[in-house]
Structure formats: structure tokens, C-alpha cells
Amino acid sequence: MLHTFVAYVEDLPGVLTRVASLFRRLNININSLTVGRSERPGLSRLTLVCEASGEAGHRIRASLFKLENVVDVDDIAQAPSVTRELALIKVAATPQTRGHIFDLVEVFRARIVDLTSESLMIEMTGVESKIEGLIEVLREDEGRILEICRSGKMTMRRGHHTSGVLRAMGTVTEVEQSANATEDNAAAKLK
Amino acid sequence: MGTKTNATTASDQNAHLTTPTRLTGAEILWATLVGEGVTDVFGYPGGAILPVYDALRKFPIHHILVRHEQGAAHMADGFARASGKVGVCLATSGPGATNLVTGIATAMLDSIPMVCITGNVSSKVLGTDAFQEVDITGITLPVTKHNFLVSRTEDVAKAVREAFQIAKSGRPGPVLVDITKDAQQGTAIFDFEAAKPKPYRPHPMLSVEDSGLAQAAELIRSAKRPVILAGHGVIESQAMEQIQTLAERAQIPIALTLLGLGGFPASHALNLGMMGMHGEAWVNHAIQEADLLIACGMRFDDRVTGTTATYALKAKKIHIEVDPAEINKNIKVDVALIGDLRQVLEQLLPRVGGRDGSAWIKAIEASKGAVSVHDIKNLPDSGHLYAAHVMHDLWRITGGNAIVATDVGQHQMWEAQYFHHEHPRTLVTSGGLGTMGYALPAAIGAKVACKDKEVWVIAGDGGFQMTAAELATIVQEKLKINIAIINNGYLGMVRQWQEFFYESNYEATPLVSPDFVKLADAHGIPGRAVRTRAEVEAAVQEARSSNGAFLLNFMVEKEDSVYPMIPAGSALHEMIRRPDSDPLEERADDK
CATH class of the missing domain: 3.30.70.260 (ACT domain)
Known part of the structure; x- marks a missing residue:
């Protein structure tokens, strides 16, 4: 599994x-x-x-x-958790063929982040299946996909969940305060 | 040798422990070791560790010069096993560091607390394939509990102190600290107290729940055929008293793993002896018949379980273990009490009441049958010398009080069978990794740790030759160590496997050895060969009463085998038993 x-x-x-x-x-x-x-x-x-x-x-x-x-x-x-992946996809597209890709990007709620006369770059965030879906559609035209860069999954539990270990370490603010205190002490010692 | 020309008084020497002082990285290393209570270090110098050696004369630490860095690691390991303290070894970069690796892995597999210090090239040339540069933190990553690459003088003390804490906390293990030459040469303010590590974080998955303790107590109360399986954890967590209380109160027999030997007195009526591949048949039979196994500080190693598919199928299992990663790894258990064995037993004992275990104990006793009649040590003297005789006599003559360091192979199993260990830390042996060449250096470490104890090396003719160079270390250190070589002219355990499983095709196992008595003599160590059972006692006494080290070369039966034996991957009850008839025919060339 x-x-x-x-x-x-x-x-x-x-x-x-x-x-x-x-x-x-x-x-x-x-x-x-x-x-x-x-x-x-x-x-x-x-x-x-x-x-x-x-x-x-x-x-x-x-x-x-x-x-x-x-x-x-x-x-x-x-x-229960939220999992997301980020993908950058570079596809070959001329001014004549761009329109079709713009439509796809719209449907998949992705974004165009780079555009040249020969290619464009799509940025997409989502669950794995959605990214796979966009890639599959783009593959329908052979040779269109030039590069794919995927971040891998990022996962966070839903709800107000904190592990026992992190709880024991204190809240983020507490940790920062104690770190500052240690630095202050060290600085005081040096003086 | 060891004379400290610049030796100062003790109070001066320790002043830097209380007052922050500017020192070189090399001095900081020694000062930190002194602060950690280190008295002896096993090592070998070289270019990248020279600043450290140069600073040694200022510190009250004795350095033992080894003949090969593998020896240094085994010595630190033997020191740790015999004393319960952290062993320390020291080596230079490159080949010095890689030579440690077998010794580090040996300690890792047996959970031995050890700190290994290596020098490395200057931080400016790290990763450039500089002369004698090797990525030792990379190489040792899987065989250390943790390791450090220190490239700044101000980090030396903290890394070393943390290494000691990690090495001895939780499930112990070896830690390596690699220090670049420039970090040794630079200076920094040494503040021993400020370098103290954060309190050790216990493994977050440790869990001893009330419900688990109650369940365990109930299983013990209702069990008809319980067996305690006691491992190395008994010794490491110092739970000897607790395990004995549990066994005596609930009248439960105890079987021991190889590394558990000594954790429960061999002479105790409830001690069944060693379990597993070369355990006595009735021990393994009792485990297979048991309805409850209480596994204490052991990990169900394959040498203990045989095939897991048929292991103790009738038994409920309670596993008390400090390492959560061991739970359900090899054997599924019913109750897991994950924590320090001694602490868990202290929590469990108030819930355990008296039980009548006599029927089960009698049944085990009855299952022994006529085994002792066929035991080689009880057979009439046929003129042949068997290893079992040697082990039995060594045990008898030393009163079982000696520290024995064994090598790996047949003699190791015979030792485990015939030398009955009453006390913890009296058997020093490589169980997990099975490292040949371990005995001689490990015995040196044990002797350095326990100077007043009688120390014996028991090694085969094969393994002894792997690290025989350390004989010179014994002489240089003037150590009184007795050496027993069990010489059968074969790599005996491999030969036994060839006999049983490879149609006696003795490929690469017959072994030509030097005359070990002459080899010892060349080192200035007296010795003698022993060829008959009748000679054993006088020879052992001669060795014991000799002022310095002494070597005995026992010319034993060549093709003797260790019985019983569970073939690897077979079930515990599928043992190859000691043949009923005299197992070995007389042959002209036997002696």
C-alpha cells in the first residue's frame, strides 16, 4: 500500500x-x-x-x-488530510495552436506562467489525479509536452491536529522566544 | 611509552573542566573525554589525527597503541561489554577510518555503547579526494547509531558530549565523531558545562500502558507453560535482579540468547540455558510447547527463532523491549511493553503473584531424556581431545569467574554450551555480526577495563589469525591475558555446514596455520600445545599462574560438530541431534 x-x-x-x-x-x-x-x-x-x-x-x-x-x-x-502537488509543464505551442491550450488550462484551473512564440509553461497545483489528467490530455498531441517538473506530494492533516511530540516542544511562538532568550544569554556571556 | 613528561597535578589537569579556557580543538577533545570519565583510549596515529596525539601528553588518559584499527574498535567494544562504560577508539582519516568499520558494525549489531573518533583532512579540502581522505561519516552511516562531521573547533566539545549521550542512551550503540585537521588545530573557548547536550529525547513511541501491564500480568497468571526469553537487554538495562524476581516468584523457567548469557545465573534451577540454533533440544522444545513467551530485551533474531512460520505457535507472546522498531518485526506479539526493561519489570512485578510452575518444570526436566549420557564431556576418555572438554575444564578450573572473549564459530557455540556464566559481562562475544577476529582484541579491551579480572581469549585457528597481530599489543601493554586456541585445522563451523548441507565438500575450509606456540614465543609470550584431555588441567593452571600472557594451542578433534543444530530456516523442533553412537570413528591421523 x-x-x-x-x-x-x-x-x-x-x-x-x-x-x-x-x-x-x-x-x-x-x-x-x-x-x-x-x-x-x-x-x-x-x-x-x-x-x-x-x-x-x-x-x-x-x-x-x-x-x-x-x-x-x-x-x-x-x-483525513489534504495532499497537493505542484507541476510545471512546458508545452510546444505556436500562436496558432495556443488557443486550444488556453482552453485546457482554463478547464483544469491551471495558469500560464511563461509564454514564447514556440512554447508556453503551465503551472498547476492540485491532487495527483488532476495533474495526471492535464498531462494525459496534453499528451493527446504527440510531441507537444517538452518538459514536466513535479514537486511530489505535500500533505497536511485536516483539523486542529498537533502531534504529542510537537505539543511537547511548545508553540511556535514559545520556541522562538526561548531561542531568542538563548541567543541573548549567549550574547550576554560574550560581553 | 606512556610517560607523561609534562604531567601536571590532577587539580591543574581538571581546571579547564570548571573554568572556560582557550584550547586547541585537539586539547578540547581530550579535555572533553576526561570530563566524560574516559581513562583509556585504543587507537592508531596518522597524519590527520596527529594534532590530537600531540596533545595527549597533557591529559590523564592512557592510550593503547593497537596493530590495526579494527583491533582498536573491537578493544573499545570489549572494554564496553566488560565494564558497562562507553568504549573509545581513535583513528586517522582514510584507511585508518575504514579499518574501524567492521568493529563499528560489530558494536552496532550488538548495541554496544562506543565512541569512535577519527581525524579527517582539513575542511578546506573536504570532498576533493585529498590524500587519505574518505567519506567516513557516509560510510558508517548505516552502522552507527549516529555520527558527526566536525569542521569547526568550537563544535568539538558539543559533538563529543552528544556522542557519549547518544551512545549510552536508549538502545545503546556506536557513535562516530569525524574531526577535520583544522578543527583540531584551531582554538576555541572550552566550556565543558556549556557543551552539555540537551536532555536525551526518549523514543517517542515508547509505551507502557496500564492496560498492557494488566494484560501481561493476567497472561502470566493464567499460563500453564510459560517461558521467559532473556536477551542482551537484561544486561544493558541492568535488570538481572528484576528478571530473577519475576522468574522465582512466578516459577517460570528462563531461556537465554547468546548475548543474554550471564544475565541470569547459569546455576539457577530455573535456567534452561541457551536457546536457538545451538541451544539444547529441550530448551527449544520448551519454547515450541510453551503457551506463553515473555521476551525480555531480545529481538527474536533468526538464530533464535529458526523459521518464523512455525515458531512457538501455541504461545501468546509478551515483548518487553526498549526499541519500538523491534516490535512485531520478526514475530508478532500479543502484548508489547515498549520501554527500558528494568523499569518495565519494576512496574510489572507488583502485579505478578506466586504461581505453581512445578508441573511444567517437571515436564521440561523429563524432556531432557538421556541427552547428558551422550554429552561428550561425560563420555569416557577415548584419548581424543574435544573442544567441549576444553570449555568444560576452563569453566571448572576458573570457577566460572573469568571474563571470556570468544571469536566466532564452533568454539563460540561450545563455549556458550559448556562454560556456564554466572554473572553479567563475563562473556564478550560478537553475536549479531558474527565477526571473526573479534576475540583477541576484545579481550584486550576487557582486560584494560577490568584489570583485576582473569581474562581468557577463546578463538579458533581461523579467527585468531585474522587479528593475531594484536599479540604485540598485549606485550606492549604488559597485559595478563590467557589465550586458548581451539585448533582443528579447519574453518570449523563452515566445515560443519559443508558436512551437513553441502555433501561434505570441504571447499576452502582446511586451514594451514603457523605454529601458534612459536608465534607467541616470537612475541615473548610463553605457550604450549595440548593434545590430550589428560593434559588440559595442568596446562590451564600453568597459563593462569604464569606472570604474563600465556597461549595454549589445543589440538582438538578435527571434524567434530556442534550439536544440536537447527539448520538455518528450519523450525526449532527440527534439530540435528548429537548422534547416539560415538559420533567420530578413530582415525590414524586424528592427532
């Missing part, structure tokens, strides 16, 4: 290797992986999607937690 893990990891060199290496060792292919800054200073948030047996979820989550740089891991499983 498809597993989606959302993790908070320390923003340090090599952390991504440690996470990826765990899946490599289990011979599990990572379908998609997105990483970026989170609401907490010093912590990155990642969404990792992979195909593994149903029982593997517990062990993967437990093993991820064993990595010293991994702060929190959520196995989304069937929990």
Missing part, C-alpha cells in the same frame, strides 16, 4: 541522506519526497510517499524516530 510520512527533521547537512538511506536499506523505492522549511526555526518539514506493505508503516515510523536528527514523524495512513 501507499504510505505517506510527514516528518520534522533538523535543518542540517546530511539529514536527508539519513532519511533516504533508511528506505534504501529496506529496498523501498521513494515515490516522492518534498522538503522545505517549516513553521519552526531550525526544522525542515518533509512529506515522503512510498509503496510498502501495510505492516511496514509502524516499523518505518519507529526506525525514522531512531534517527537522531528526526524530531517528529507522522504516518498519515488513512487520516
Whole structure:
């Protein structure tokens, strides 16, 4: 089955290797992986999607937690959540053929973000199936798609959900305040 | 050797621990090690770690020069296993660092707390394939609990202190700290207190729920045929007393894993002995017949379970384990109590009452049958020397009080069967990785940690040759270590597998060895060969009473096998038993 893990990891060199290496060792292919800054200073948030047996979820989550740089891991499983993906699609289009693509973009609620006399670039955000749908339609004309760049999935649970680990770390403001306090202390010490 | 020309008084030496002082990165490393309570470090110098070696004379730490970095890692590992403290090893960049890897993996597989320090090239040339540069944090990533690449002097103390905390917390393991040469050479303010790591974060999935404890207690109360399976966790979490209380109060027999040996006294009436591939038949039979298994600090390794498809199908299972990733990994369990074994048992014990276990204990006793009659140690002396005789006599003569470091293979299993360990940390052996060459260096580490203890190396003729160079380390350090080589002229365990599963095609297992007594002699270590059972006792006593190290070369039966044996991937009850008749015919060339 498809597993989606959302993790908070320390923003340090090599952390991504440690996470990826765990899946490599289990011979599990990572379908998609997105990483970026989170609401907490010093912590990155990642969404990792992979195909593994149903029982593997517990062990993967437990093993991820064993990595010293991994702060929190959520196995989304069937929990209510919002998943989005961003795609940039470059297609060949002349002034004569643009009109048709503009219509498609309208229907799929995508956007044109770059336009030249030979090509244009479509930006689209949505669930995987919607992006696949647009790509499929664009493929109906052979040779039209020049490049596809997809971000991979980003997932967030619905509702006011916070994991026990993050709760224990305090709210974002608390964390920021304590970080500032530590810096102030350090600065005071130096003086 | 080891004389500290610039040695200062103890208070001066430790002043930097209380007063922030400007030091070089190399000095900070040693000062941090001193602060962490380190007394001995096993290492080998080289270009990228030279600043560290240059600073050593200023610090009250004894450095043991090894002959190969693998030895340094095994010594740190043996030091940790024998003492319960964190072992420390030191190596240079490149080949020095890669030579540590087998030793680090050995410690990782057996959850041994260890800190490995490596030097690396200067941060400016990292990643340029500079001379003796290797990506050791990359290489050791899967075989360490964690590792650090330190390229700034001001990060040295923090990384090292964190390494110690990680190494000994939760499920212990090795941690590597790679320090670039410029970080060793630069200076920074050393503030031991300020470098103290944040409190260790316990694994967030630890969970010991009231309902789980109640369920476990009820399973124990109602069980008719319970068995406790005790592993290395008993020793690592120091739960010896708690596990004994549980066993005695509820009258439950205990089977031990290889690494669990010593965690529960061998002489105890409820001790069944070692389980698994080379466990006695009745032990594995009891597990297969059990209606409740209480697994304590063990991980249902394949050498313990045989095929999981038929493992203990009649039993409910309670798993008490500190690592959440081990729960339901190999064997599905009914109740998981995920936490430190000692703490969990302390929570569980008040709920466990007295039980009458006599019927089940009698049934197990009856299932032993005539096994002891066929036991080689009880057979009349045929003039042949069997490894079992050596193990049995070593145990008898040392009163079971020695620390034994074994290598890997047949002798390791014979040791586990015939040397009965009463106390924890008296067996130092590579269980998970099964590292040949482990015994000699591990014994050196154990002896350095426990100078007043009698220490024996038991190694096969194959494994001994893998790290035999460390004989010189024993001499240089003037260590009193007794060495028993179980010499059968074969890579014995592999030969046994060839005999059982490859139609006795002894490909690449017959082994020509040097005369080990002469090899020892070349190092200035006395020794002698032992060829008959009658000679064993006097030889062992001679070794024990010799002032320095002593080597005994036991020329044992060549094609003896370890019985019983569960073929890999077979069920626990599908054992190859010790043949009823005298298993070995007399042959002219036997001696």
C-alpha cells in the first residue's frame, strides 16, 4: 500500500541522506519526497510517499524516530488530510495552436506562467489525479509536452491536529522566544 | 611509552573542566573525554589525527597503541561489554577510518555503547579526494547509531558530549565523531558545562500502558507453560535482579540468547540455558510447547527463532523491549511493553503473584531424556581431545569467574554450551555480526577495563589469525591475558555446514596455520600445545599462574560438530541431534 510520512527533521547537512538511506536499506523505492522549511526555526518539514506493505508503516515510523536528527514523524495512513502537488509543464505551442491550450488550462484551473512564440509553461497545483489528467490530455498531441517538473506530494492533516511530540516542544511562538532568550544569554556571556 | 613528561597535578589537569579556557580543538577533545570519565583510549596515529596525539601528553588518559584499527574498535567494544562504560577508539582519516568499520558494525549489531573518533583532512579540502581522505561519516552511516562531521573547533566539545549521550542512551550503540585537521588545530573557548547536550529525547513511541501491564500480568497468571526469553537487554538495562524476581516468584523457567548469557545465573534451577540454533533440544522444545513467551530485551533474531512460520505457535507472546522498531518485526506479539526493561519489570512485578510452575518444570526436566549420557564431556576418555572438554575444564578450573572473549564459530557455540556464566559481562562475544577476529582484541579491551579480572581469549585457528597481530599489543601493554586456541585445522563451523548441507565438500575450509606456540614465543609470550584431555588441567593452571600472557594451542578433534543444530530456516523442533553412537570413528591421523 501507499504510505505517506510527514516528518520534522533538523535543518542540517546530511539529514536527508539519513532519511533516504533508511528506505534504501529496506529496498523501498521513494515515490516522492518534498522538503522545505517549516513553521519552526531550525526544522525542515518533509512529506515522503512510498509503496510498502501495510505492516511496514509502524516499523518505518519507529526506525525514522531512531534517527537522531528526526524530531517528529507522522504516518498519515488513512487520516483525513489534504495532499497537493505542484507541476510545471512546458508545452510546444505556436500562436496558432495556443488557443486550444488556453482552453485546457482554463478547464483544469491551471495558469500560464511563461509564454514564447514556440512554447508556453503551465503551472498547476492540485491532487495527483488532476495533474495526471492535464498531462494525459496534453499528451493527446504527440510531441507537444517538452518538459514536466513535479514537486511530489505535500500533505497536511485536516483539523486542529498537533502531534504529542510537537505539543511537547511548545508553540511556535514559545520556541522562538526561548531561542531568542538563548541567543541573548549567549550574547550576554560574550560581553 | 606512556610517560607523561609534562604531567601536571590532577587539580591543574581538571581546571579547564570548571573554568572556560582557550584550547586547541585537539586539547578540547581530550579535555572533553576526561570530563566524560574516559581513562583509556585504543587507537592508531596518522597524519590527520596527529594534532590530537600531540596533545595527549597533557591529559590523564592512557592510550593503547593497537596493530590495526579494527583491533582498536573491537578493544573499545570489549572494554564496553566488560565494564558497562562507553568504549573509545581513535583513528586517522582514510584507511585508518575504514579499518574501524567492521568493529563499528560489530558494536552496532550488538548495541554496544562506543565512541569512535577519527581525524579527517582539513575542511578546506573536504570532498576533493585529498590524500587519505574518505567519506567516513557516509560510510558508517548505516552502522552507527549516529555520527558527526566536525569542521569547526568550537563544535568539538558539543559533538563529543552528544556522542557519549547518544551512545549510552536508549538502545545503546556506536557513535562516530569525524574531526577535520583544522578543527583540531584551531582554538576555541572550552566550556565543558556549556557543551552539555540537551536532555536525551526518549523514543517517542515508547509505551507502557496500564492496560498492557494488566494484560501481561493476567497472561502470566493464567499460563500453564510459560517461558521467559532473556536477551542482551537484561544486561544493558541492568535488570538481572528484576528478571530473577519475576522468574522465582512466578516459577517460570528462563531461556537465554547468546548475548543474554550471564544475565541470569547459569546455576539457577530455573535456567534452561541457551536457546536457538545451538541451544539444547529441550530448551527449544520448551519454547515450541510453551503457551506463553515473555521476551525480555531480545529481538527474536533468526538464530533464535529458526523459521518464523512455525515458531512457538501455541504461545501468546509478551515483548518487553526498549526499541519500538523491534516490535512485531520478526514475530508478532500479543502484548508489547515498549520501554527500558528494568523499569518495565519494576512496574510489572507488583502485579505478578506466586504461581505453581512445578508441573511444567517437571515436564521440561523429563524432556531432557538421556541427552547428558551422550554429552561428550561425560563420555569416557577415548584419548581424543574435544573442544567441549576444553570449555568444560576452563569453566571448572576458573570457577566460572573469568571474563571470556570468544571469536566466532564452533568454539563460540561450545563455549556458550559448556562454560556456564554466572554473572553479567563475563562473556564478550560478537553475536549479531558474527565477526571473526573479534576475540583477541576484545579481550584486550576487557582486560584494560577490568584489570583485576582473569581474562581468557577463546578463538579458533581461523579467527585468531585474522587479528593475531594484536599479540604485540598485549606485550606492549604488559597485559595478563590467557589465550586458548581451539585448533582443528579447519574453518570449523563452515566445515560443519559443508558436512551437513553441502555433501561434505570441504571447499576452502582446511586451514594451514603457523605454529601458534612459536608465534607467541616470537612475541615473548610463553605457550604450549595440548593434545590430550589428560593434559588440559595442568596446562590451564600453568597459563593462569604464569606472570604474563600465556597461549595454549589445543589440538582438538578435527571434524567434530556442534550439536544440536537447527539448520538455518528450519523450525526449532527440527534439530540435528548429537548422534547416539560415538559420533567420530578413530582415525590414524586424528592427532
